[in-house]
Amino acid sequence: MAGIYIHIPFCKQACYYCNFYFSTSLKKKDELLDCLIKEIDLRKSELNNDTIETIYFGGGTPSILSTQEINRLIDAVYSNFNVVENPEITLEANPDDLSEEKIIELSKSKINRLSIGVQSFFEHDLKLMNRAHNADEAIKSLQLATQYFSNISVDLIYGIPDCTNEQWRTNIQTALSFGVPHISSYALTVEPETALASFIKKGVIKNVDDDKAEEQFVILTEELNKADFIHYELSNFGKEGFFSKNNSAYWLGKSYLGIGPAAHSFNGKQRSWNVQNNAIYIKKINQKELPIQRETLSVTDSYNEYVMTGLRTIWGVSLLKIERDFGENYSKYLQLQSKKFIKQELLYIENDVLKTTKKGKFLSDGLASDLFMLNLA
Structure with missing residues (x-):
């Protein structure tokens, strides 16, 4: 089984924190969509006849496309690949794009999962991040979407300057009030060469507070645990049966094909990425x-890579898999490096699987980097 990721590199405006590749000019949209279909055809043999179980529209802002344009891309995948009977087909969407007419159209398409980029239900937060939607549109999009879709994920961001813990709890509870079965939540990160980094440097926006972000991460895990969500990956929480199949495939090392400018692909042994330039891509x-x-x-x-992805998930890092796939030296190294973190109660071993403790979850990326092998070819 494999997945296909389709990158739609267009946005109405630039969020201050974003470092993904996109353009706010739609001049080349039609030409680029034609090229996405051509790329799908050019690469139809790359997955070695693997059956496609997920199709994911990411960006950028995929919901900027019309339903007809989205359907053309889905049809191109079906024309070139074997697709399972009921694939998970996800569309990332911004609240301001989700009119009732658009949601009804999407519900009649093969799209069966929406990932809605709410980020916050507070106007101040949305303005600070330069989101294209407002708080009312965030609420309205969920009121409408939940009438037509049962599989919905909501994106929320924590650690936003001046967002109090109480406001953060309100964000979580507001999302839960709509009965959505999945929440993805990320710490606001200051990426180099973004508008956010520039504004913080100039003192226009306060810097992010790592301690506050950790506090809000703990609040997030506690509130979602009470609501019977499973914390299956560092930034992802789902009800039973509603884990993201697309994202889980990344963390479990399955093959995926990335279509479009800046899209990444992986076939188990080789990683590849497309040029980050619409004009060059089209040419x-x-x-x-x-x-x-x-x-x-x-x-x-x-x-x-296995250590990094494994520690982020509930599936952990299998010591048996390490020895089988990488050899005894890697297994011994991992267990030796893990000892100090086990002693600090940040990691633990259960049934020959290395996992993060509740205390260690927020630090999983840093812990993984300390377990990396640096000196073997």
């Missing part, structure tokens, strides 16, 4: 060339 695809770079992962690269 190359029209010449029937793939604007792509590829990297073959070494044993050490694969080990490090």
